[in-house]
Structure formats: structure tokens, C-alpha cells
Amino acid sequence: MDNTNADIAKAPLPTASTLRRRQNLVVQAWRFAALNFRFLTMITKGDH
Amino acid sequence: MARVVVLGAGISGHTAALHLKRRLKGDHEVIVVSPNSKWNWIPSNIWVGVGKMTPAQVTFPLAPIYRRKGIEFHQALATELHPMGSPVEPRPHVSIRYTDPAHSGEEALVTYDYLINATGPKLNFAATPGLGPDANTVSVCTAAHAVEASQRFSDIIDKLKSGERQSLVVGVGHGTCTCEGAAFEYCFNVEHELRMAGVRELADVTYLTNENELGDFGVGGMTFSQSGFQTTSKLWTESLFRERGVHAVTQAHVERIEPGVIHYEQLDGSKNTLAFDFAMLLPPFRGADLKAFDEAGVDITADVFAPSGFMKVDAKYESTPYEEWSADDWPRTYESATLPNVFGVGIAFAPPHQISRPRTSANGTVITPAPPRTGMPSGVMGKTVAMTISDRILGDGRAPAHRASMATMGAACVASSGVGFRKGTAAAMTMYPVVPDYATYPETGRSPKDTFGEIGLAGHWIKFMLHVVFIYKAKARPLWFLIPE
Numbered sequence: 001m002d003n004t005n006a007d008i009a010k011a012p013l014p015t016a017s018t019l020r021r022r023q024n025l026v027v028q029a030w031r032f033a034a035l036n037f038r039f040l041t042m043i044t045k046g047d048h
Numbered sequence: 049m050a051r052v053v054v055l056g057a058g059i060s061g062h063t064a065a066l067h068l069k070r071r072l073k074g075d076h077e078v079i080v081v082s083p084n085s086k087w088n089w090i091p092s093n094i095w096v097g098v099g100k101m102t103p104a105q106v107t108f109p110l111a112p113i114y115r116r117k118g119i120e121f122h123q124a125l126a127t128e129l130h131p132m133g134s135p136v137e138p139r140p141h142v143s144i145r146y147t148d149p150a151h152s153g154e155e156a157l158v159t160y161d162y163l164i165n166a167t168g169p170k171l172n173f174a175a176t177p178g179l180g181p182d183a184n185t186v187s188v189c190t191a192a193h194a195v196e197a198s199q200r201f202s203d204i205i206d207k208l209k210s211g212e213r214q215s216l217v218v219g220v221g222h223g224t225c226t227c228e229g230a231a232f233e234y235c236f237n238v239e240h241e242l243r244m245a246g247v248r249e250l251a252d253v254t255y256l257t258n259e260n261e262l263g264d265f266g267v268g269g270m271t272f273s274q275s276g277f278q279t280t281s282k283l284w285t286e287s288l289f290r291e292r293g294v295h296a297v298t299q300a301h302v303e304r305i306e307p308g309v310i311h312y313e314q315l316d317g318s319k320n321t322l323a324f325d326f327a328m329l330l331p332p333f334r335g336a337d338l339k340a341f342d343e344a345g346v347d348i349t350a351d352v353f354a355p356s357g358f359m360k361v362d363a364k365y366e367s368t369p370y371e372e373w374s375a376d377d378w379p380r381t382y383e384s385a386t387l388p389n390v391f392g393v394g395i396a397f398a399p400p401h402q403i404s405r406p407r408t409s410a411n412g413t414v415i416t417p418a419p420p421r422t423g424m425p426s427g428v429m430g431k432t433v434a435m436t437i438s439d440r441i442l443g444d445g446r447a448p449a450h451r452a453s454m455a456t457m458g459a460a461c462v463a464s465s466g467v468g469f470r471k472g473t474a475a476a477m478t479m480y481p482v483v484p485d486y487a488t489y490p491e492t493g494r495s496p497k498d499t500f501g502e503i504g505l506a507g508h509w510i511k512f513m514l515h516v517v518f519i520y521k522a523k524a525r526p527l528w529f530l531i532p533e
Contacts, residue, residue: 001316004286005263006296008227011286014503021503022473031506035476042458042480042498043532046428 050076050441053160055126057082060394061166063430071438072274083147096194122146131387132343162437165392169333178305179221185327187327200390204326208247216327219256221329223301226418233463241467254295266417268404271492278463301415315412359392360385363400375455375485394426427533455483464511474507
């Protein structure tokens with residue numbers, strides 16, 4: 001049974017401050033650095 | 049002097065060829081056979097498909113790069129594999145048919161000491177009647193397809209601007225498709241561009257997928273840690289759909305597509321229809337049409353390749369129930385299961401089974417995503433096999449194989465929409481490993497520290513950075529090899 005659209009309707013919505021944070025240049029510059037670091041950590045973790 | 053032949057010049061084959069030449073230098077031959085004259089950074093086709101990039105920004109000609117690096121390039125399609133030779137050539141060889149305009153249709157033999165099959169997918173639009181750019185839907189699988197998608201999407205925006213309501217469907221066109229992440233990304237690019245054009249209110253956007261639930265992405269979903277809680281990729285993805293007002297149909301196998309109508313079956317056995325004015329549906333993949341023969345000319349294709357056309361490698365192909373699936377089922381070295389000195393990498397290798405739990409509808413139709421193995425995993429496999437082959441050529445031929453199982457390899461998926469420094473946003477996800485390993489990570493099968501999702505402008509910057517960096521790497525610019533796969 002596909003209840004997807006009912007589930008979507010119940011999903012949490014981001015708050016206004018979360019939406020602002022997602023576009024805030026200072027916050028996102030920090031997240032850019034943090035995400036790159038986490039990506040690199042993940043990439044180097046493999047046994048290859 | 050040894051000769052390595054690489055079939056295919058996509059992410060996996062091109063990566064393998066460059067690393068082979070870097071290590072073998074001029075002492076040995078590296079030959080690339082690819083029917084395409086250009087390399088394509090496929091992840092950015094999404095932006096071509098909404099008119100925000102041109103094909104020239106996501107492709108470049110291969111021949112000048114290979115000329116500069118001393119790699120021999122044949123723009124040709126590999127048609128037959130003769131791993132034990134044939135009556136006309138006793139050495140292992142590949143039959144090829146040229147596709148470049150100067151020699152179109154001409155045939156030749158290329159002998160090899162080592163062979164890498166990196167032929168990628170055959171886009172199997174024929175699996176679903178009415179699917180594809182030659183029929184009723186568009187695609188973003190190639191740059192040319194994406195250009196056509198962009199033109200059709202532009203027409204839809206014009207109609208919306210004239211006040212005409214339009215239905216847009218984005219997703220996958222068969223119950224066994226893969227690359228749901230790409231469809232998801234294109235869906236949100238379409239939604240973003242509709243908003244930017246000021247016509248979002250008149251457009252119904254629907255994501256149509258074979259995933260059992262949103263957030264599956266063909267990897268069985270993920271568990272993220274956020275703000276001190278564990279959450280699922282399902283809830284995380286549903287939140288994005290709600291925020292952007294995108295509808296979804298899951299558990300769907302598209303049976304056929306008529307002009308303006310998609311006919312699909314769902315896991316409960318119900319048969320439904322979905323009307324559309326614009327539909328971008330990805331096709332299922334098959335292996336390339338490559339046949340194999342023994343020295344007497346007997347067809348051994350069924351020994352070398354799975355029924356799907358993908359090459360059998362060092363995976364465990366015995367059929368086992370989902371509950372018994374293990375990380376150990378997945379290949380490590382990508383050496384052919386039957387042929388010496390032959391490897392299958394990227395999409396060309398046959399996975400042992402899906403990653404998502406397999407499901408069939410009440411009518412017996414398989415509706416389960418195939419495992420994704422594009423992008424980062426493809427590049428890692430290409431490099432791994434290049435290291436194995438170069439070690440063997442430079443040593444005594446018995447060097448142990450390098451290993452890179454998808455059960456010990458991570459992957460990142462950055463679904464970005466919009467363009468420009470401030471206008472974009474992205475859903476960035478990483479997982480480690482791609483194939484869940486419940487022996488190492490009993491709770492979720494994946495490392496909680498390395499499996500996460502985040503939405504924001506930063507992911508969009510990363511996506512653009514990856515576009516620039518990987519094209520730089522593929523062009524073999526100075527120090528290209530320092531950039532990880």
C-alpha cells in the first residue's frame with residue numbers, strides 16, 4: 001500500500017530559523033568546510 | 049612490453065586509463081576503446097537538463113587528452129571478446145567496430161595482455177514501451193538527452209506563463225531502475241526552476257519511483273544522526289517533499305507510456321495511470337552488447353556475463369534470501385570470475401544482488417531498485433584495478449590484487465538545485481559503507497559518524513566544486529592524481 005503522500009503530509013517542516021540558517025553565508029561557509037572535512041574523512045576510511 | 053586495453057571511457061574506464069599510464073609510463077601500452085568521442089561529467093547533466101549549463105560545460109573531447117598522455121584511443125564499439133584467441137588471431141583480443149566518422153563501420157582486432165571492461169550501462173529504454181527520447185519521455189542520461197529535456201522543459205514553462213496548468217513527472221521508468229538519486233535531484237531542480245520562473249503555483253510536480261519508500265535511493269535507506277537524535281532518510285526526504293510541495297508515487301513499475309499517460313503497477317498489484325505534460329524518466333540499465341567466444345569460436349557469453357549483460361567478477365552470485373545477504377557477497381578485486389587478466393569495473397560488473405530488500409508485486413513483477421555503482425565507487429574501482437594491473441606488469445605478474453569492496457567504500461550524493469553563489473541549495477548525503485555491513489555496524493549496517501544528510505547552500509557549493517575539480521582531474525591537468533576518486 002502506497003501511503004507516501006500521507007506520510008509526506010505528516011513529515012516535519014523546517015522552522016523559519018532553519019530555513020534562514022540553510023542560506024546564511026556565514027553559517028554555510030562553516031558548513032562547507034565541515035562537510036568537506038567529513039567527506040574527506042569518509043573517502044579515506046575505505047581499504048582502497 | 050605489455051598492453052592494457054580499457055573498454056569504455058566513462059568515470060571508471062577513464063580513471064583506470066589515466067592511472068595505468070601514470071604508473072606504466074612509456075614502457076607499456078595503454079589503449080582505450082570507447083564509442084564516444086567525448087568524456088561527460090554525468091552528474092552535471094542535471095543542470096543541462098534545466099538549461100543552466102551547456103553541453104560544452106559538462107563534456108570535453110577525449111582524443112587530445114589521450115594524445116597528450118600517450119594513450120592510444122580508438123573511437124569504436126567493442127563487439128566481441130576472444131579471451132583465448134580465435135582462429136584468426138591466437139592472442140587474446142577484442143573485436144571492435146569504429147564509430148568515428150572517418151572510419152565508421154570499419155572493424156578491427158585489438159590484442160591485449162590485460163583487459164578492463166568499463167563499458168558502463170546500455171540505456172535500456174526498450175524495456176518499457178513508450179519510454180525515452182525517441183518515444184514519449186525525456187532523459188538526462190547523456191548531455192544530448194539533457195539538452196532535449198531542457199528544451200521541452202522550457203516549452204512547459206512558456207505554457208505555464210500563459211496560464212496553462214501543467215503536470216510534470218520525474219522519476220524512473222521501470223521497476224528495476226537504479227540512480228534514483230539522480231531522478232530525485234532532477235525533480236528538485238525542476239521544482240526550483242519553476243519557482244524561479246514564478247509559475248510554481250500552476251505546476252503539479254510528481255516524483256515517480258520504484259523505491260519502497262522515499263529515501264531508499266537503492267541502498268535500502270540510511271539512518272542519520274541529527275541534533276542528538278537518529279532519524280531515517282525516509283523522514284528526512286519526506287520533509288523536503290513537504291517543504292517543496294512535491295507529490296510522490298513509490299513502489300511503482302512503469303509498464304508502458306502513451307503520449308501524456310504513464311501506466312504503472314504498484315507493489316499491492318494495483319494498476320494505475322498518471323497524466324503528464326512533461327516526464328523525465330530514467331531507463332533501466334543493461335550491460336553492453338558484448339559477446340564472448342572461446343578459441344574454437346564457441347559462444348561463452350553466459351559463462352562470462354550475467355543474464356543482465358554485466359560481467360561476472362569475484363562476487364558471490366549464489367542466490368540467497370535477503371536475510372542471509374552479507375557484505376562478503378560483494379566483489380573486492382573485480383577480476384573476472386572465469387577469465388584470466390580480465391576485470392569488470394563501474395556499472396559493467398555484475399552485482400551479486402540488490403542492496404535494497406527485494407520485493408515483487410502481487411502479480412509477480414519485480415519492483416526493487418538495482419544497486420547504484422556510479423560516481424565515486426566507479427572511480428575507486430577503476431583506480432583499484434589500474435593499481436593491480438600495473439603492479440603485475442611492473443613485477444613478476446603475481447602481485448596480489450588491490451581491493452575496494454563497496455562494503456568498505458563510502459559514497460556521497462549531493463542533490464543540488466539552482467545555480468549561482470547564493471541562489472542554490474542542496475541535499476547532501478554521505479554513507480559509509482555503500483553496502484551495509486551488519487557485522488561491523490550491527491545497529492544500522494553503516495557507520496553513524498560517516499552517514500549523514502544535510503540541506504543547505506554549502507552542499508550546493510560542494511556540488512559545483514566537484515564539477516570543477518573532477519573535470520580538472522579528468523583532463524589530467526597538473527597533479528590530477530592527487531584528487532581522490
